[in-house]
Amino acid sequence: MNLDEMRVEIDRAARDLEADLIRHRHHLHRHPELSNREQNTAAYLANELRRYGADEVRTGIAGHGVIGVFHGRLSGDRTTALRADMDGLPVRETSGEDFASVEEAEGPDGTVVPVAHACGHDCHMATVLTAAKVLAQFREHLPGTFLCVFQPAEEGPPLGETGGAQAMIDAGGFDGIEPTMVFGMHVSPLPNGTVGYRAGSQFAAATRFEIVITGQQTHVALPWLGRDPLPAAAGIILGAGQLSRRIPAGHPAAVSVGHLEDRGRFNIIGDRVRLEGSIRCADDADMALLKQGLRELATAQAQGYGCTAEVAFDQQVPAVVNEPRWLDAAMATLRRTLDTDRLLPAPPTLGYDDVSALLQRFGGLYLLYGVQDTMNQQGAPVPLGRGRGMIPNHHPAFYANDDALLDSLRLHTHMVVDHLHGLIDP
Numbered sequence: 001m002n003l004d005e006m007r008v009e010i011d012r013a014a015r016d017l018e019a020d021l022i023r024h025r026h027h028l029h030r031h032p033e034l035s036n037r038e039q040n041t042a043a044y045l046a047n048e049l050r051r052y053g054a055d056e057v058r059t060g061i062a063g064h065g066v067i068g069v070f071h072g073r074l075s076g077d078r079t080t081a082l083r084a085d086m087d088g089l090p091v092r093e094t095s096g097e098d099f100a101s102v103e104e105a106e107g108p109d110g111t112v113v114p115v116a117h118a119c120g121h122d123c124h125m126a127t128v129l130t131a132a133k134v135l136a137q138f139r140e141h142l143p144g145t146f147l148c149v150f151q152p153a154e155e156g157p158p159l160g161e162t163g164g165a166q167a168m169i170d171a172g173g174f175d176g177i178e179p180t181m182v183f184g185m186h187v188s189p190l191p192n193g194t195v196g197y198r199a200g201s202q203f204a205a206a207t208r209f210e211i212v213i214t215g216q217q218t219h220v221a222l223p224w225l226g227r228d229p230l231p232a233a234a235g236i237i238l239g240a241g242q243l244s245r246r247i248p249a250g251h252p253a254a255v256s257v258g259h260l261e262d263r264g265r266f267n268i269i270g271d272r273v274r275l276e277g278s279i280r281c282a283d284d285a286d287m288a289l290l291k292q293g294l295r296e297l298a299t300a301q302a303q304g305y306g307c308t309a310e311v312a313f314d315q316q317v318p319a320v321v322n323e324p325r326w327l328d329a330a331m332a333t334l335r336r337t338l339d340t341d342r343l344l345p346a347p348p349t350l351g352y353d354d355v356s357a358l359l360q361r362f363g364g365l366y367l368l369y370g371v372q373d374t375m376n377q378q379g380a381p382v383p384l385g386r387g388r389g390m391i392p393n394h395h396p397a398f399y400a401n402d403d404a405l406l407d408s409l410r411l412h413t414h415m416v417v418d419h420l421h422g423l424i425d426p
């Protein structure tokens, strides 16, 4: 069987397994788990990988990470890793799907929260899992190795815990099976069945911050006897929106406070305010400037009101950067697998994805994949006027069309085959 014949056969096998793909997706969608709590998801994936004849299934990597290892029967020194993230979000799903989430779980603060795959990670897992089943049938013809990498805690581990892609590397999850290419796609509101690609920064660098402003408690009627931290907090919130002006205007960035907690009440000025938020920037190099700016702003605002501020940063994730040489190398595979009019240049976004740790370490490519009833208007998706329209990731009603997933599956399998055969080699 030559390569062209194998591609035809792989497409046929993928079509034959489309029902499996959808079944996996619906099961995983119905039973989402929070970051670093993906135990049932991991067990399901590991079990299926064993059934598909994986040579090795590594489990419990950095929490609930799973890697299925499949060796081709021909000799080769390349290893393609397909990467899917595993976690859901604390969101009450309103998609109306008959396979909508039925799960609740204990959130970080001990309260029970609804859980949903509101970011489509169910689609990623089902696709990579089914790709294993398709490709396992073609091992006689594959030189080298392919990995199915299921990564926990992409949405960020709970505070005080580690987890995610970097943690999988640190835990030795890839020891002895280091990929020579990582490939993945994230579902998005792009038009159904289209691929969004970008050379350079596709997803932003991200850092979570926490600012604690300490004042002195007093009666609201006697403010001169204490130090009110709230005006300082207000100044920081307003000033944060100005920090992007410290970097060049053409560089996308956002500094936002998303949570405020104080200890006062209507007749008490509290002694402490805690702010939580995020810095996002498209260019890794801008992160240090924005962090420094936030520190200076918080310190100065607190001082201005006789208070003090402590600023801490954590959950730092580098930008997802597609090196142009990788995109160039994979373009022929993209064009061969999908019609050219389904390949759309994508603008950068300020979302993040910690697949960046894998791309930085091993090289590879991360693309967007459209799963919604939208059309492309000047580079951005807009509702199609029929169907379910455009609903962004993380929204409670986020949806992904089942009928888009087959071509995503095909693309994953073709990336593996072409890299192992040396056709994607930057």
Ligand SMILES: [Zn+2]
Binding pocket: 119, 120, 121, 154, 186, 393
């Ligand atoms: Zn996501």
